[in-house]
Amino acid sequence: MKHSFLLLLLLTTTLPFISSEHWCYQSQDECEEQCYGPSKWHTVYAKCGGNKQAPINIVTKKTESNPKLKPFTFEGYDRAQDVLVKNNGHSVETALPPGVRITGAGLADAYKALQFHLHWGSDGQAGSEHTIDGERYPMELHIVHLKEQYHREEEAVNDAVGFAVLGFLFEESGEDNPSYKGLIDALGRISHYGFNTTVKDLRLDDLIPKQEDLARYYRYEGSLTTPGCNEAVVWTLFEKPIPLSRAQLTAFSQKLFFNTGKPMERIFRPVQQAHGRTVYRSSSSSVLASTAVLSASIISTLGFWSFQFLDLTR
Numbered sequence: 001m002k003h004s005f006l007l008l009l010l011l012t013t014t015l016p017f018i019s020s021e022h023w024c025y026q027s028q029d030e031c032e033e034q035c036y037g038p039s040k041w042h043t044v045y046a047k048c049g050g051n052k053q054a055p056i057n058i059v060t061k062k063t064e065s066n067p068k069l070k071p072f073t074f075e076g077y078d079r080a081q082d083v084l085v086k087n088n089g090h091s092v093e094t095a096l097p098p099g100v101r102i103t104g105a106g107l108a109d110a111y112k113a114l115q116f117h118l119h120w121g122s123d124g125q126a127g128s129e130h131t132i133d134g135e136r137y138p139m140e141l142h143i144v145h146l147k148e149q150y151h152r153e154e155e156a157v158n159d160a161v162g163f164a165v166l167g168f169l170f171e172e173s174g175e176d177n178p179s180y181k182g183l184i185d186a187l188g189r190i191s192h193y194g195f196n197t198t199v200k201d202l203r204l205d206d207l208i209p210k211q212e213d214l215a216r217y218y219r220y221e222g223s224l225t226t227p228g229c230n231e232a233v234v235w236t237l238f239e240k241p242i243p244l245s246r247a248q249l250t251a252f253s254q255k256l257f258f259n260t261g262k263p264m265e266r267i268f269r270p271v272q273q274a275h276g277r278t279v280y281r282s283s284s285s286s287v288l289a290s291t292a293v294l295s296a297s298i299i300s301t302l303g304f305w306s307f308q309f310l311d312l313t314r
């Protein structure tokens with residue numbers, strides 16, 4: 001009896017702290033909010049302390065070329081659709097309708113798109129989750145896909161390749177990117193937690209670089225970058241960044257707020273240890289058929305990667 005009372009006491013005193021809304025980013029943790037920042041996630045969500053966590057810093061000179069990493073086949077990315085965009089308290093998230101899927105690119109299965117969301121910094125400054133040779137980009141787009149055999153996310157969390165997440169980095173450019181106008185205009189309508197709105201005629205193809213620029217990417221096995229941090233993700237990080245103007249990048253942290261009313265800024269998890277994992281890089285020459293074009297491609301590919309190596313030596 002005494003033991004059950006103690007157990008009940010323990011449950012009632014600990015359960016409120018295990019709420020899914022109780023984790024937060026470092027920007028909230030340091031503001032004396034009662035929440036668990038990234039350095040404490042593992043105390044509540046044990047998997048966050050695992051050894052296949054994401055994001056990571058990609059050291060380009062240590063990546064291994066993998067000829068199986070051919071270009072993706074994208075389906076439904078070219079379809080204009082009305083999508084629901086919401087402030088989920090941790091980011092801006094857009095649910096994607098059925099029929100959007102990816103195959104190829106060294107993936108053993110087809111994956112269907114569920115949603116996309118973004119990670120950003122403060123006022124357009126460094127805010128990507130992955131870093132490349134230590135460089136953090138201003139923002140990062142994640143398009144989350146679920147292995148086609150599963151119906152719900154819960155079914156995939158114990159499969160090391162249950163999800164395929166496509167990650168795109170952003171870079172600051174001198175002019176507005178017109179393809180992002182609809183999404184950025186919508187931010188003002190979902191400033192607060194729980195708000196949602198519709199963005200009309202959104203095409204995923206317009207949000208990401210052109211297909212010919214998507215043959216170069218990095219690949220590794222990791223985790224979800226928010227609690228519960230399940231190690232169930234095939235990660236793809238594309239080399240070509242998406243350009244946005246400073247004003248467009250800044251709009252995210254200026255127009256959106258956490259449920260506490262504080263600006264939604266620096267919403268990225270710090271990079272995690274690789275723990276010996278190999279990061280592979282794609283071979284981009286497979287898209288071209290003729291010998292002449294193939295040779296040109298090999299030269300440009302070699303040029304591209306040697307440029308990457310040269311860049312490292314600075």
Ligand SMILES: [Zn+2]
Pocket residue numbers: 117118119142225
């Ligand atoms: Zn993400």
